Amino acid sequence: MANFHNIAVLGGTGQIGGPIVKALIDAGFNVTVVTRGLGSNPKEINGAIFVTSDYTYESLVKIFTGQEAVVSAVAAGPPIAAQKVMVDAAIQAGxxxxxxxxxxxxxxDPPLEDFKKLMAPKTELIGYLREKCRLYPTFSWTCLSGGALLDVGIHSGTWGFSVSERTATIFDTGEARFDSTTIPAMARSVVSVLLRPADSANKYLLIRSFIVSQSEILTALEDITQSKWSVSYVNAESLRQEGWRLLADNNPKQGIESIIRGALFQGQKNISVSQDALANTQLGLQTTNLRHYLESIVEN
Ligand SMILES: NC(=O)c1ccc[n+]([C@@H]2O[C@H](COP(=O)([O-])OP(=O)(O)OC[C@H]3O[C@@H](n4cnc5c(N)ncnc54)[C@H](OP(=O)(O)O)[C@@H]3O)[C@@H](O)[C@H]2O)c1
Incomplete structure (x- = not known):
């Protein structure tokens, strides 16, 4: 499989898409960021070309022509299903x-029943990609899964921590342990896939930086900041149920966030994939030390 040079990124203005765009530029790719709202003329910003699209098939075919790979980092919720048009446009554009x-x-292989329901549009899209690859053998896909993204959880407060206020919200006991990946590791994985595309054609790759619990994070944060944090407790099951209510009320962002927190942090379970299933080595990911990584988050 020939090397890729030109990459289009959808959702490249988002919390995960932004770091992916930066990592691709740093690795020497020509990057085109496809965004919904920028005005009619393409602009160059920080080494990437930004072009506007209304996400219609025609608009995307035009933008994707000349691109060798498309990376989507569009938001959770309705944009996930909208990716089928992106796939069709990508195939048409070669x-x-x-x-x-x-x-x-x-x-x-969603680890929880709630996730199975929540992720149904993502699961369906993979079926769609598989079918398209059978029909168009020069087309291929790769998926990257990293469990819960640590940086998103800590920066946005989704995981219950506020570094500036030294407060923590612990769900149930805080002892549930789960797979977690840093955003830099996820962005590096996208780069690795595109540098060596043959190794990852039509594969669902699992990566992980840590297996961690809220309690372990709190202990590390208290130690790093040399202070006792103010801790409050929330019932995870109530949060999970509230999440499904919010989703039914057409509030996808808060709904999805509450369901994930309520389900993931509930009880004392251990949600992690086996070490053997990980693609960390294949993708050249180095081991990350949790304490060192949290120190860098606290410093910034
Ligand atoms: N594992 C985890 O812990 C974790 C955490 C967060 C997210 N994720 C996953 O990562 C992916 C990206 O999520 P994210 O949080 O980075 O997304 P985000 O920042 O909320 O949004 C990413 C981009 O999606 C584009 N977009 C297109 N249609 C949209 C619409 N109808 N509403 C809002 N934005 C729309 C926007 O780009 P333009 O405005 O430029 O068009 C936006 O900047 C999703 O698949 C999500 O499920 C995983």
């Missing part, structure tokens, strides 16, 4: 690799 917006827990 794109050879599509990386869909995944990056979380496995959507082909």
């Amino acid at each position: 794109v050879r690799r599509f990386i869909p917006s995944e990056y979380g827990s496995s959507s082909i």
